[in-house]
Amino acid sequence: MDKIAINTNSYCLLRLLILLIISVQSFTLFSQNQIPDLKGKSLKEIKKTGKNAIRLGDTYTALFYYIEWAERKPDNYSVVFKVAELYRLTRNYVEAEIWYQKIIGSSLDDFPSSIFYIAIMQMSLEKYEDAKANFLKSKKKIRKLKDATKYRKLIKSGLLSCDYAISLRDSNKTAVIEHLDTSINQPHIEFSPIPINETTLVYGSLKDDGVNYYDVALHDSMTIPLRKFYIAKKENDKWVSKGEFTGPFNQENAHVGNGVLSEDGKRIYFTICQKNWKSKVICQLYYSDKQNGKWQEAVKMNDLINLPNYTTTQPAIGRESRKNNEVIYFVSDRPKGKGGLDIWYTQYNRKKKKYSAPRNAGSRINSAGTELTPYYDLVTHKLYFSSDGKIGIGGLDVFSAEGEKSRWQDPENLKKNINSPADDIDYTFSPDHKGGFLVSNRKGGVALLNPTCCDDIYEFKLSEYIDINLIGKVLDSTDCLSDYKIYLYINNEETEEKFLSKELAVDTCNFKLSLEQGYNYTVEIRKDGYLNGSKEISTTRITKSQNLETTINLNKKPKGRIVLPGILYEFNSPNLTADSKLSIDTSLYLLLIQNPDIFVEISSHTDSKGTEGYNLKLSQRRAESVVRYLALKGINKKRMLPQGYGETMPIAPNQKEDGSDNPEGRKLNRRTDFQIKGIINLDDLLDNDSKKVKPNKTSKKRNNKF
Numbered sequence: 001m002d003k004i005a006i007n008t009n010s011y012c013l014l015r016l017l018i019l020l021i022i023s024v025q026s027f028t029l030f031s032q033n034q035i036p037d038l039k040g041k042s043l044k045e046i047k048k049t050g051k052n053a054i055r056l057g058d059t060y061t062a063l064f065y066y067i068e069w070a071e072r073k074p075d076n077y078s079v080v081f082k083v084a085e086l087y088r089l090t091r092n093y094v095e096a097e098i099w100y101q102k103i104i105g106s107s108l109d110d111f112p113s114s115i116f117y118i119a120i121m122q123m124s125l126e127k128y129e130d131a132k133a134n135f136l137k138s139k140k141k142i143r144k145l146k147d148a149t150k151y152r153k154l155i156k157s158g159l160l161s162c163d164y165a166i167s168l169r170d171s172n173k174t175a176v177i178e179h180l181d182t183s184i185n186q187p188h189i190e191f192s193p194i195p196i197n198e199t200t201l202v203y204g205s206l207k208d209d210g211v212n213y214y215d216v217a218l219h220d221s222m223t224i225p226l227r228k229f230y231i232a233k234k235e236n237d238k239w240v241s242k243g244e245f246t247g248p249f250n251q252e253n254a255h256v257g258n259g260v261l262s263e264d265g266k267r268i269y270f271t272i273c274q275k276n277w278k279s280k281v282i283c284q285l286y287y288s289d290k291q292n293g294k295w296q297e298a299v300k301m302n303d304l305i306n307l308p309n310y311t312t313t314q315p316a317i318g319r320e321s322r323k324n325n326e327v328i329y330f331v332s333d334r335p336k337g338k339g340g341l342d343i344w345y346t347q348y349n350r351k352k353k354k355y356s357a358p359r360n361a362g363s364r365i366n367s368a369g370t371e372l373t374p375y376y377d378l379v380t381h382k383l384y385f386s387s388d389g390k391i392g393i394g395g396l397d398v399f400s401a402e403g404e405k406s407r408w409q410d411p412e413n414l415k416k417n418i419n420s421p422a423d424d425i426d427y428t429f430s431p432d433h434k435g436g437f438l439v440s441n442r443k444g445g446v447a448l449l450n451p452t453c454c455d456d457i458y459e460f461k462l463s464e465y466i467d468i469n470l471i472g473k474v475l476d477s478t479d480c481l482s483d484y485k486i487y488l489y490i491n492n493e494e495t496e497e498k499f500l501s502k503e504l505a506v507d508t509c510n511f512k513l514s515l516e517q518g519y520n521y522t523v524e525i526r527k528d529g530y531l532n533g534s535k536e537i538s539t540t541r542i543t544k545s546q547n548l549e550t551t552i553n554l555n556k557k558p559k560g561r562i563v564l565p566g567i568l569y570e571f572n573s574p575n576l577t578a579d580s581k582l583s584i585d586t587s588l589y590l591l592l593i594q595n596p597d598i599f600v601e602i603s604s605h606t607d608s609k610g611t612e613g614y615n616l617k618l619s620q621r622r623a624e625s626v627v628r629y630l631a632l633k634g635i636n637k638k639r640m641l642p643q644g645y646g647e648t649m650p651i652a653p654n655q656k657e658d659g660s661d662n663p664e665g666r667k668l669n670r671r672t673d674f675q676i677k678g679i680i681n682l683d684d685l686l687d688n689d690s691k692k693v694k695p696n697k698t699s700k701k702r703n704n705k706f
Contacts, residue, residue, distance in 0.1 A: 038068045046072070056279055059089050060449070077107035081114065088117055091423070091441055092450040093124040112141035116151060119158060123165070123394035124421045124452070132162040150339070153368040153389070160391045164413070165421075168393065173417040175435070175460040183241040184232050185446050185456040188225070192258045192314075192373075193437035193457050195430045196265075199234040201437070202245050203457060204257030227255040229270070239459070247295035248288055255281075258314045262326075263378065266290045269315040269328065272298075276309070283313035285330060304357045305346055310334040318376035318383070320347055321404060321499040329361065329374040329383065338366035339389055343374050345405055362406035370396070373425040379433060380516055381490050381499040383408070386425040394421035398438065404499070418460065422452050433514070435461040466517040467545035470537060473510050474525050475553050480509030484527035484554075488513060491520040491536070498522060515539050515548075523552065524594070530554040532594045557676055561603070564588055567626075567672040574621035576629060584629065588674060592635050599680045601641045602626050603673050607666035608647045608654040620644025626672060639680055 038046060050065030063086040070079045084099035100118035103111050116138040122131035135158045142151040179185060188206040195201055208225045229245035249270060250256050259270040266289060273283040284306040286298040306312050311333050318327040326348040333341050343361040348354075361383075365371060369389020376383050381404065386396040390411060397419040399411040413419065418427070418438065426439035438458050445456035474481045485505050489498040501521070502513070515521060517539050524534045533554040566583040569575060576584075592598070604622035606615040623642035631637050647654075652665035 038065070041068075043069070043072055057281070059086060062086055063090060077103060077110060081107075081111045084114065084117070088121065090449070091124075091452050093121045093422075093452060095450070097121045097125065108141065109144075112138075112144050113151070115141055116155065116158075123158070123161065126165075126394070126421050128162045128165050132159060135159045135162065150368045157367070157369070157389055157391060161393070164391050165393045168416060171415065173463060174415050175417050175462050177417050178459045178461075179444060180232075180239050180457045180459060181241070182446065184230075184239055187446055187448050187454065189227070189455050190457045191227075191439050191455055192426055193428060193439070194259050194261055195428065195437065196261065198431055201232040201234075201239060202259060202261075203230055203232065204228070204259070205230050226251070226253075227257045227273075229256060229259065248298045249295075258283075260315050260317050260375075262317055268295070269317065270298075271313040271315070273311075273313070281311065282309065283311045285312050285315055285328075302355065305330075305355060307332070307334045307358075314373055316374040316376045316383075318345070318404060319378055319500060321381075321497065323350075324500060325350055327376075327405060328355070329376060330358075331372045331374065332358075334358075336360065338363055339368045339370060341370045341372055342366040343371050343383075343385055347405070359406060362408060364403075364408040364410060365401060372396070373427070373439075375426075375428045377429060379429075379501050380519070381501065384414075384427045385411075386423070386427070387411075388423075393419045395423040395441075396425055398424050398427045423455070425455075426457075433516070434465045434467075435459065466542065468515040468517060468539050468542055469547045470513040470515055470523065470550060471510070471547050472513070472523070472535075472550040472552060474506075474527075474533070475509075475551060476530070476556070477553070481527060481530075481554060482506070482508050484525050484530075486511060486513065487524040487526065489522040489524065491522055493520060517542055523550070525552050525554060527554060530556055531591070534594055557598075559676075561673040561675045563671050563673045569622055569625070572618075574618065574625040576625055581629060584626065585633075588626075589630060589633060589635070592630065592639065597679050597681075598676050599639050599641070599678050600674045601643050601677050603643045603645055603649075603675070605645050605649055605669055605671050605673075606647050607669040608650070609666070612646060612648075616644055616646035616648075618644070619646045622672065641677070 046065050046069050050062050050069060053059075053062035053065060063083065066079060066083050066086060070076070070083050073079060080099060080102050084096055084103060087096035087099055097118055100114045100121065103114040104118060108114060115134050119131040119134035119138060122128070122134065135155050138151070138155055142148050142155070145151060180190075184190060184203065184205070186205070186207060188208055190203060190205045192204045193201055194203065204227055206225050206227045207230070228250040229247075230241055230243065231245045232239045232241045234240075244250055247268075249259075249268075251272060253274070255273040257271055259268050261268050267287055268290075269285060269287045271283045272286055273281050276282050285301045287301065288295045288298045290296070300306065301312075305328075312330055314331040316329040318329055319325070320327050327345050328348070329343055329345045331341055332344050334344070337344075337360060343365050344358045345361055346355045346358045349356065360366060365383065365385065367387055367389025369387060371385055371387045371389070374383055374385045380402070382400045382402050383404075384398060384400050386398050388396045390397070390399060390413070392399075392413055393416065398414045400414060401408040401411040403409055414427070418424065420440060420442040422440060422442040424438055424440045424442070427436065428438070429436040436459070438460060439455050440458055441452045441455050443451045445454060447453055474484055483506075485503065487500060488502040490501050491498050513523065515537065519539055521537045521539070522534055523537060524532055526532050531554065533552045535550050535552050537548065537550065564583060564587055567580045568577045569580070588600075588602075592600070602623050604619040604626070606619050608615075610618075620642065621644070623644050627637060627640045627642045630640060647669070650665075650669045651671070652668040653662050654666050654669060656662045
């Protein structure tokens with residue numbers, strides 16, 4: 001019975017190492033003097049073992065036996081094609097190109113996808129001119145394929161990618177890349193780096209000493225190495241592995257990895273993967289909460305998220321801008337996707353304490369190819385992900401797109417040296433945002449059977465990072481204030497939306513915020529007993545590292561009624577005049593926008609002309625007119641109580657002492673005012689909003705910008 005070595009290195013499910021934990025494919029290793037001699041085996045035995053290895057997802061074992069099969073039957077082009085496919089799946093680009101070429105030269109009509117895949121391999125070998133020629137030739141050949149529509153989309157993307165890659169040949173590198181210490185990067189797979197802080201890193205890995213031998217006939221029952229979580233520390237500017245990551249994560253009979261830590265560090269989402277009865281690896285999402293410094297027992301997420309019989313993996317934590325709810329992005333092969341593996345999302349409802357049914361992240365993110373390893377950067381409101389279906393350099397490239405859920409701007413390629421002709425995935429920032437980590441099978445890693453077989457973790461430093469700090473203080477008139485909260489928002493000038501970037505509590509008068517280059521920000525200060533204060537800051541024109549300075553003044557919440565100046569109505573009518581609307585836009589509207597949690601009473605008053613009952617009804621209609629106008633501008637009606645007082649609350653005499661008419665007094669009494677009555681729950685408001693009305697551009701008041 002043949003003894004072979006099995007090391008689980010992912011790379012099936014649509015040509016990737018792919019879900020790093022999604023498909024647990026095997027990686028057969030042989031030492032030079034222990035490679036089984038297949039020359040004495042019958043062709044029947046060779047065929048049986050090779051086919052069985054494919055059934056079990058054992059890619060490298062299958063490759064070993066199919067090569068022998070092809071050498072014995074070189075004219076059997078179905079076997080030759082299978083060897084080419086297995087080389088592609090194991091990311092041996094050189095050998096895959098050679099074997100696809102055998103098909104193209106002799107049996108292309110029978111295997112029309114060969115010319116498409118040789119172009120893919122040539123891109124990964126930086127043979128862009130050859131790849132472009134073969135993409136063009138493949139246009140006609142793929143018509144015979146049942147999924148020709150998918151191939152047409154990928155060919156179009158491939159042709160554009162060749163031109164794009166050629167255009168970048170002489171461009172500057174965007175980052176400096178460093179291969180991590182070999183105590184971390186070993187001969188097998190490393191993946192999903194999670195920076196905990198500047199000196200602590202959690203990551204996934206399959207740790208094995210090298211070549212271990214297992215009986216292929218006992219493949220389903222034998223104990224094989226498993227992917228687990230590990231921890232590394234930075235010592236003397238060098239990352240060093242410190243063993244397994246403690247907690248209820250690593251399993252005795254399942255693969256674990258692909259973790260993401262919540263913003264407050266109190267919850268970790270991660271993936272557990274096992275084979276089902278069909279030998280398909282099914283991954284599911286779990287989470288664990290930290291209580292009293294200890295990680296609690298892992299909880300499996302619901303069946304809407306972990307859809308039975310489909311894989312769900314690679315979580316990323318985002319934030320929804322309207323309600324500030326948590327959004328979990330993840331990768332799945334579930335139905336109704338755009339390609340083989342897509343990025344999906346589910347949103348957490350704080351009030352109901354449950355996750356919504358998952359939805360696809362949309363066609364701007366997902367393509368006819370493969371999308372995976374999402375990472376959401378809350379600081380810049382961007383999703384980073386890898387794709388092989390968009391315009392790139394080769395293999396899987398890292399892209400970024402600003403937005404959330406299924407609303408995104410067009411993705412941008414991160415160019416070189418973040419991206420390479422090989423697969424580049426698992427992009428994540430370090431806490432200081434000046435660099436981060438990624439995973440790649442690019443040349444230069446710890447390789448086994450070929451230079452691009454295996455995935456290692458790399459650290460990168462951005463080449464042109466612009467360090468911008470906002471130095472500010474918060475004042476009440478001239479006195480310093482402390483114990484307040486800062487909310488930093490990114491403003492989208494096109495949609496007039498704003499997205500929360502940072503939230504922090506400050507206990508001193510002075511504060512310091514790190515800003516990113518190229519954004520328009522709103523800095524909002526909130527303190528109990530005070531109206532919110534804000535300042536708009538722009539870094540779009542800043543081209544070098546610098547500090548900015550600002551002061552934000554807060555005013556105490558008024559306890560009495562505040563008269564809205566210049567509020568006039570048509571004669572004997574509740575209708576607001578144009579001047580009145582402008583006055584509301586620049587006063588009460590701004591107050592309600594800047595203080596989204598306050599509840600106000602909006603009151604209207606008349607003079608004493610007319611009957612008391614008529615004046616009471618007219619004033620009520622006028623107060624309702626103000627509420628209606630503000631509601632049309634997007635202010636929730638539940639934040640405003642219209643109240644008409646008629647002539648019952650004069651602030652000046654309607655008549656002079658001699659009984660004659662007092663026009664000036666009557667004018668003062670014909671007023672509209674408001675009073676802050678309390679605080680309202682924002683979640684309740686947002687749950688009942690049926691639509692969101694954009695602010696009026698012409699009435700938007702701007703603060704000074706730097």
